Amino acid sequence: MESRIVKQAREFCSSLFSEMELSESQEFEIFSTAMLATTLANKVDNEILKDTWLNDNISGIDGFFIIIDNALYSINNYSTILENNEDFKEVKFCFIEAKNSSHVDYKSILSFYNTLEKIFKSQCEEELLTTIMQCINDLYEKSKKQKNIPCLKINFYFCTQKTETKISDLRESWEKEIKKSEEDIKEFMEIETNLIGSEFLRKIYEVNKTEQTSISIPKNNLTCISDKCFIGYVNALSILKAISIEHDNIKVLNNNVFEDNIRLFLGDTSINKNIQETVQHRSENFHLYNNGLTLINAKSENGMKDYIFHSIRIINGCQTINSLFEVYKNSKSNETLENIILPIKIIEAIDEDEIEFIATSANRQNQIDTYQLLSNREFFKELEKYFCKNTINNKTIFYKRRMGQESKQDCINVDLLIIMRSLMSTVFQIPHRASGYFDSTMNKYLQSFENLNKESYCKLIYIVTYLFIFVEDYLNNMTKKDKTHLLKHHITFIVFKIANINVNIKKPKKQGEIPEWDNETINDTYNEIYALLSDISIFKKLMSYILEKINNTDLKSSKIAQTKQKILYSPINKAIPDFDTFCSQLQEGIINAKS
Known part of the structure; x- marks a missing residue:
């Protein structure tokens, strides 16, 4: 009789590689690689996931990916x-x-170390190994040029279908050999070896498949303030256990819980270091220094002593949870985490628009200090004046420069968030970052905004903000209710590219740096977009034409639903491979609209 993991591997592979005939060993290689990739990364694109399986006869390596x-x-x-x-x-x-056989010896794992040593010593004969070597070298060289040197590390996962007990026995019997092999590799780079059994892989698969994570919280810890909202506190250890998967000495987060969080984990920042230091030295007062968590859930149960919340998502508190998890996974004792109390708000929400609104609102508060500092700079005062004195189609944009400013009637009201989304969707040429990584990307640009003083940029920011608002308004008013409105950033970028096909616009060199545009380029861009927005009938025809053509690409609404919006987080040339040609062909839509 087939084991459960064999059936699960086949089920998974038939979906990912539907047109390939695969052996049982190949299925286990794909399954093992994909399960580890999905749990180590925050967001996963299926096309990238396919590329993680090497499908080559390389000694000791079946899969490779980079986090x-x-x-x-x-x-x-x-x-x-x-x-x-x-x-x-x-x-x-x-x-x-990955070895689907239950009979393995140390020679199986030694072949990996030998192959890895060949890579570092540039002794690769196979083309694929040379490509991996080039990848490691490229990122290593890039890291040396950075002001803050990043951490580079090798993670090796040896996966078998053995039970967890037998995996533990293997680790004990191979411990000396593994340490010796790792010491040889550490001459080149840090390395960590993990032995993985069937139970761990199966848990990852089942969590990913159901996408359901539940947590029980004692009733005494919570106050019900409406039929859909609880506030209170939760023990840090209990929530970490609820949202992670543990196997022997390996602990990994279930990243599905961050699906709706607009700010992904930012890594080893000063803020996250401070969180971890607070855990270590002032854990009993952690709740005094931390804003806590905001969760959404699909449904809840009223138990005897606990409230049980199902399908939870963390929409605010990603940095807190990830920083606490770093402590959790590296600690032998959980005593410190047991003493930590986290303030918590739990909101029941199913509607996608409501979830997006809650997530955005919850995270805005964290940027107040930065906004207030920027609002007092001369450039932003000039930007406010420029917005107020200009109109298109008799409509004025009111830029709410300061926090707490009231909206103006008969105006289009915008704030810095909308302006940033507009710039990412146009001048910065990164619409996918506005869709899936908005918060972390915006933080990269805030420092550049502090130094911005070029008055002509007021004109540029004004026109691209207007373009974004026009596109968003058009999509929101469509009678067909599907996923099309989620394309607002990508379609804004497409319209921007079409309008500027004859304008020499350079791609930004680096995320976080505002590109240098001369006055002539800014004026040309302004005139092209202004002409398009001034004629509503032409704009509507162009939008209709774009939506028709986009339905033949991976940005069609059915693909967005199928990938659970993750296709939106990939660069646009991934969804539309020959993007420049696509835009050139679409330019005919403008000509047709005018004729």
Whole structure:
């Protein structure tokens, strides 16, 4: 009789590689690699996931992927980090060897170390190993050029179908050999070896499949303030156990719980270091220094002593939870975490728009200090004046420069968040970051905004903000209710590219840096977009034409639903491979609209 994990591996592979005939050993290789990738990365794209399986006869390596600041990359797309000249804080080169046989000896694991040593010594004969070597070298060289040197590390996962008890026995019997092999590799880079059994992989699969995480909280800890909202406190250890998967000495977070969090874990920042230091030295007063968590849940049960919340998502508190988890996974004793109390708010919500609104509102408070500092700078005062004195189609944009300003009637009211979304969707050319990584990306630009003093940029920011509002308004007013409204950033970028096909616009060198545009380029861009927005009939025809053509790409609404919006988090040339040609063809839509 087939084991449960064999059936699960086949079920998973038939979905990911539907057109391939796979052997049982290949299925286990794919399954093991994919399960580890999905639990180590915050967001996973299926196309990248396919590339993590090497499908090659390399001794000791069946799968390979890279985790860069919690994001998943393969050997086929890591170059985007280099092309965008993005800085990073942490890189994990993850190697997987999977044996579906229950009979394994140390020779099975030794072959990996030998192959890895060949990679570091540039003794690769196989083309694929040379590619992996190039990947490691590229990211290593990039790391040396950064002001803050990031942490680079090898993570090796040896997966078998053995039970957890037998895996524990293997670890004990191989401990000396593993340490010796690791010492040899550490001459080149830090390395950590993990032995994985069937139970651990199965748990990851089942959690990913159901996407349900539940937590029980004593009634005495909570106050019900409405039929859909509780406030109170929760023990840190209880929530960490609820949202993580544990196997022997390995603990990993179930990243599904952060699906609706607009700020992913930012890594080894000063804030997160402070959180961990507070845990270590002032744990009894942790709740005095931390804002706590905001959760959403799909449904709840009223138990005898506890409230049970199902399908929980953490929409505010990602940094807190990840920082606490770093302590949790590295501690032998949980005594400190047992004493930590976290303030908590739990809101029942199912509607997607409501969830997005709650998530955005919960995270805005964390940016108040930065907004207040920026609002007093001369450039933003000038920007406020520019917005007020200009109109398109008799409509004025009111920029609420200061926190707490009231909205103006008969105006389009915007704040810095909307302006930033507009810029990411146009000038910065990163609509996918506005869709899935908005908060962390915005933080990269805030310092650059502090130094912005070029008055002509008021004109540029004004017109691209207007464009974004026009696109968003058009999509929100569509009678067809599907996922199309989620394309507001991507479609804004497409319209921006079409309008500026004849304008020489350079791609930004690096995320976080505001590109240098001369006055001529700004004027040309302004005129092209202004002409488009001034004629509502032409704009509507163009939007209709774009939506028609986009339905033939991976940005179609059915694909957005199928990938649970994750296709929106990939660069646009991933969803539309020949993007420049696509835009050139769409430009004919403007010509047709005018004729």
